[in-house]
Amino acid sequence: MKDPVGGNQRRARFQALCQSLRPDLLRFAFWLARDRALAEDVVQETMIRAWKAQDSLLDEGAAKPWFLTIIRREYARSFERKRFVTVDVEELIAKEEPMLAAADDQELTELRAAIFKLPGEYREPLVMQVLLGYSTAEIAAELGLSNAAVLTRLFRARKQLRVMCGEDTSLDPEE
Amino acid sequence: MMDCEQFRRTLLAEPSNEDAELRLHLATCHECTRFALQLRRFEGRLERALRVEVNPRLMEQRVVTPLRAAARRGARAWDPPHRRWLAAAASVLLGTAVAFSLWLAAPGRSLAADVVKHMAEEPNAWARTGIPVPEPLLGKVLIDSHVRLRPSAGLVSYASSCSFRGHTVPHLVVQTDSGPVTVMVLSHEALRSAMRFNEQGYRGVIIPVHGHGSLAVLERGPETNMKTVEGVAARVLGALDWST
Numbered sequence: 389m390k391d392p393v394g395g396n397q398r399r400a401r402f403q404a405l406c407q408s409l410r411p412d413l414l415r416f417a418f419w420l421a422r423d424r425a426l427a428e429d430v431v432q433e434t435m436i437r438a439w440k441a442q443d444s445l446l447d448e449g450a451a452k453p454w455f456l457t458i459i460r461r462e463y464a465r466s467f468e469r470k471r472f473v474t475v476d477v478e479e480l481i482a483k484e485e486p487m488l489a490a491a492d493d494q495e496l497t498e499l500r501a502a503i504f505k506l507p508g509e510y511r512e513p514l515v516m517q518v519l520l521g522y523s524t525a526e527i528a529a530e531l532g533l534s535n536a537a538v539l540t541r542l543f544r545a546r547k548q549l550r551v552m553c554g555e556d557t558s559l560d561p562e563e
Numbered sequence: 564m565m566d567c568e569q570f571r572r573t574l575l576a577e578p579s580n581e582d583a584e585l586r587l588h589l590a591t592c593h594e595c596t597r598f599a600l601q602l603r604r605f606e607g608r609l610e611r612a613l614r615v616e617v618n619p620r621l622m623e624q625r626v627v628t629p630l631r632a633a634a635r636r637g638a639r640a641w642d643p644p645h646r647r648w649l650a651a652a653a654s655v656l657l658g659t660a661v662a663f664s665l666w667l668a669a670p671g672r673s674l675a676a677d678v679v680k681h682m683a684e685e686p687n688a689w690a691r692t693g694i695p696v697p698e699p700l701l702g703k704v705l706i707d708s709h710v711r712l713r714p715s716a717g718l719v720s721y722a723s724s725c726s727f728r729g730h731t732v733p734h735l736v737v738q739t740d741s742g743p744v745t746v747m748v749l750s751h752e753a754l755r756s757a758m759r760f761n762e763q764g765y766r767g768v769i770i771p772v773h774g775h776g777s778l779a780v781l782e783r784g785p786e787t788n789m790k791t792v793e794g795v796a797a798r799v800l801g802a803l804d805w806s807t
Contacts, residue, residue, distance in 0.1 A: 400695050407694040411617045418615060487615050499612040517577075518606070519613040524577060542576040546605075555605060559598040561571045 402442045405451050419515045422480050430462045502552035510545035570595050578606045675760035678779045688721045688736050696722045704733045708750045709806045716802035737795050742784040744795040750776040775805050
């Protein structure tokens with residue numbers, strides 16, 4: 389027999405969960421794909437897949453990594469479905485200019501463009517750490533890397549960003 | 564003992580690392596303190612840079628609507644029909660009672676103006692959605708006003724503790740079939756009589772709540788109307804439980 393009250397409450401909780409997480413998930417997808425339209429497609433598909441598979445989410449506390457894993461898979465699938473041509477990063481920046489522009493803050497706009505220029509292997513762990521608040525161990529588990537490898541990527545990501553943004557790097561350690 | 568090179572490498576990878584060794588080095592090294600301050604400023608900018616603006620309308624179209632459709636398909640079949648009739652009847656009765664008690668009252672005019680002014684500061688609260696705000700958040704927002712809200716109030720999609728006339732008040736958005744309606748629980752704003760208002764595109768009512776200030780309820784959409792507002796006011800009033 390169905391449990392209408394429990395079922396409805398569970399669905400409501402799940403909807404609330406999606407609502408609270410979706411802005412950051414969309415941001416993560418955007419930085420991953422560097423393409424707003426593709427990010428929206430990926431998140432939409434993720435939400436629908438998550439909805440169908442909600443019974444497999446046993447612990448709401450684990451929702452964020454659960455969604456993140458689905459997003460990363462969906463993003464990978466988008467490569468299987470379409471054959472992407474190599475695009476110049478300056479073209480990507482120009483295309484996504486409305487998303488990257490920060491009103492009255494040219495430095496922030498430049499920093500966003502610099503993040504676009506980071507290699508994916510550095511950009512992804514950086515976004516997971518700064519935007520989503522992941523620990524090094526959590527990033528390592530999600531990306532299938534060792535903690536040391538994650539730390540190296542995070543170090544390089546910041547180092548490259550700081551150089552691209554013209555920060556005072558005189559005190560930065562060498563590679 | 565950690566050296567400067569190790570300290571800076573660690574901090575560039577994990578700026579929020581608060582390891583005891585790092586703190587010890589920081590306390591003794593002037594150059595690394597300067598480096599840490601520089602990096603902290605950079606981190607603040609980095610975090611802001613990553614928080615690109617998410618267009619709520621696009622989110623609604625591309626993410627929320629499919630989810631809401633899936634939810635509706637799942638939930639409607641299980642809604643006991645007699646409960647819907649009872650809820651509708653109760654709403655009509657309470658709505659009528661509120662409508663009878665409404666008339667314009669001059670002292671409340673500036674209160675209405677302040678409520679409308681507050682609305683203009685939170686445009687994102689007006690999203691039309693079928694997704695309720697998480698229960699713990701709603702509870703947290705209401706607890707400061709010593710009030711609880713029973714589910715009969717309807718689907719609350721937004722809850723925020725807002726500063727209003729020097730007090731922190733709950734600001735809620737209740738979804739209706741014709742759009743979102745905003746409710747502010749104004750425990751500190753006693754009112755002698757109920758009033759309607761229509762200012763700057765917002766229409767609403769402020770009704771006195773005996774011993775607990777007043778309740779402001781308003782809408783701004785083309786699809787909602789005063790009947791919807793009064794219905795929500797009646798429903799919310801009936802669903803509020805005051806603990807003091």
